[in-house]
Amino acid sequence: MTPFRHLYGPGPTNPYDEATAALGEPLLGHLDPLFIERLDRTCDMLREVWGTENTRTLPLSATGSGGMEAALVNTVHPGDVAVIAVNGLFGLRMADMARRCGAEVITVEHEWGTPVDAQRLLDAHPAPQLYGMVHAETSTGVVSDVATLGAAKGDALLVVDAVTSIAGSELRADDWGIDVGYAGTQKCIGVAPGLAPFTISDRAFERRVTEPRSWYFDLGMLGGYVTAGPGARTYHHTAPVAMVASLEAGLRRVLDEGLPAVWARHEEAGRLLQNTLEERGYELFAAEGSRLAQLTSVRVPDGVDSAAVRRWLLTERSMEIGAGVGEFASTVWRIGLMGPNATAESALRVADAIDEAVAATR
Ligand SMILES: Cc1ncc(COP(=O)(O)O)c(C=O)c1O
16 A cells, blocks of 8 residues: 655645546546546636636646647747746756757756846847746746746747646736746646646747647647547547546636635745744745745755655655755755645644754754
């Protein structure tokens, strides 16, 4: 029997009960009219959490990285100039993927722990085909302003990673000028990993998507199954029907609470954790004013063995927190309070457990 873990790392988080229960429902065929109705309802709810009216809004059969790949492989053509913000691991990943799609990539490097500076992206090239940025950098715990770049992007497309922000922070794809967005289910939506909520505007689709080099992520072909009208659904691949059932249940849970209330709950839990840790003498890593509530990055105190603390939490408290990334692997911890874990109770539980773990491993 698998033990219960408190998943307070950078993701996956513990799912909502409703999302877990849906995994046990009888399986439907992927072309069953009941499943198609479920898929349609799910796409409608995804439009709400994205803040978009885009017809092409769907759960891709992939994790967040698959969403990133789909975004780029459909919109980047060899020789395009892509200006990509890098302020952590996922900006780096986006730049790598854009390069593999044949783009001439201009990376705009920021110090890790600081937010994206839209003006620096705008200054990087006079007329790129594409800008890319991460809304919520899970590797550092930083949130960046998307709307400024969206308002000034001109003719370029704006591709945004919302893996950690969706359903956890304010996200308004249409108002902010996001042309292509991808996300994940395993963070603030509170569902297991496995699907990538995805959205692309008509403008981006019509101007950029011709015949992408990826068959699996060809958005034109996927549209024939996911977004075609009644009776027009054609087989592309076997949809992960159980995951879609779980996503539908998770999204309903989120929307029943109401998006502003869910955002506020994440905000309150994250700030409580951050204030508690600071009061107890810990130093936060992300720049003040740009701290993500749902993912708190903390400097490991001097003399404390980062890995030993994480091991102790797992074995003694059945609790997972994340290590830092890259050069911060052993000097930063990352604590996620996402989905059902975005509560005051979880914030205090993890803060207390870290204190205990530090004392026990010194
Ligand atoms: C901001 C961000 N982008 C992309 C990804 C990649 O998603 P996945 O690991 O689901 O492929 C993650 C995963 O943690 C992420 O946090």
